[in-house]
Amino acid sequence: MIFAMAAMVLLPIEVSDAGWLSDVFKGSPKEAKAPKQGKPSKHVTSRKRAALTKPAASPKRRTIRLAALGPVGLPSAAFKPAAPLCDPSKLRVVLDVGHTVESEGAISARNVPEFVFNLHLAKRIEEKLKAEGFAETKLLLTEGKAKHSLFKRVAAANDLRADLFLSIHHDSVPNKFLEDWEFEGKKSHFSDRFSGYSVFVSRSNPDFKTSFAFAELIAKEMKAQGLDYARQYSQPIMGRYQRELLNKETGVYRYDELIVLRKTRMAAVLLEAGSIINRDEELRMSSPERRDIISSGVTAAVKAFCEPRWAMLGPL
Structure with a gap:
């Protein structure tokens, strides 16, 4: 409303300049560069006075920059500068290989430990990210049993001062759905x-x-690669494994209790790349072609995250 009132006061603005005002309403306040506060310059004041006294002002006098909106009483939050743009060479992405040799995770339909799938995919993602200039990408391998290893990987990611944390996994199902x-x-x-x-x-x-x-970027890229998300987690049949579906179009779920997501001090996402207990999908997940598809999707998501429009999300 404040911006609209100010725009009405400055009616002599040319149409080409007024287009900026619509961008203000579309974008985040953090994207707008803060104008200098205080009194408007004499130059702008004189132009305003001339516009009031001369109905048929020349185009030059009618071209009033929207910087004149500066004196309007806008909230200080509107002028908060955007975060620094992401530098791919400095962005630190930690790729957490889910599970360990001692705690292998799920067992596939053909008796291959989940950890093996996770390691192969995480290595391929690391290769793709580094090839795209994300030189600070780190592959995180931990040792030990279940819960203890979870806290170790969280501590490692926090010590590395990662900007993004992505935990790589492959899915199974609750025991009640298993067949012999x-x-x-x-x-x-x-x-x-x-x-x-x-x-x-x-x-x-x-x-x-x-x-x-x-997470939204990753899920959208998975969908763009022609993959479908696992819909069962939103269904009551999953019992205690049922999760809130935050985006029904892309397959982003809420799982508050996961240690690697809630204990890390940076943005953190867990990707279940596919089901290895499903016999057909297990074969696809074992193939270099599917690993390339998923790693390309993750790399595209990281690149999109690094674009200027994502700077509003917070400092990297």
Whole structure:
């Protein structure tokens, strides 16, 4: 309303200049450069006086810069400078390889530990990011059993002062959905009922806004690559594994309790790249082609995060 009232006062503004005003309403206040406060210059004041006394002002006199809006009583927050633009060579992305050798995570339909899938995909993402100029990308491998290793990886990411934290995983299903079968003479389990990727964020993360923005970018890139997200997490049949779906178009879920998301001091996202308990999807997840698709999507998401329009999300 303040901007609109000020615009009405400055009616002699040319149409080409007034287009800037619509951009103010569309964008974040942080994107607007703060005008200098205080009294308007004599030059601008004289032009205003001339506009009032001469109805048929020349185009030169009618061209009043919107910097004249400076004296209007705007909130100080409107002039908060945008965060520094992201420098790819300095952006520190930590790629957390989910699970450990001692705590392997889920077991695939063909008896391959999740940790193996996670490691191969994380390494491919690291290669792609570094090839795109993100030289500070770090691959995080931890040791130890379950919960202890979770706190170790959080501490490592915090010590590295990472800007973005991405934990790489591959999905399974609750035990009640598992079916028995044999693969190469060994008993195993599978569930072909569900498939797809999913992206998780925690509202307990100290920078949830940026976490969610980064998660959205990853999910949109996965979708753009022709992949579908796992829809079962929003369904009551999942019981205690049911999660709030924050974006039904892309597959971003809320999972507040995940240690690696809520204890890290930077924006943090967990990606379940696909289901390895689904026999068909397991084969796809094992292929270099699928790893390339996913790593390309993640790399595109990091690049998009680094563009100027994302600077409003906070300092990197």
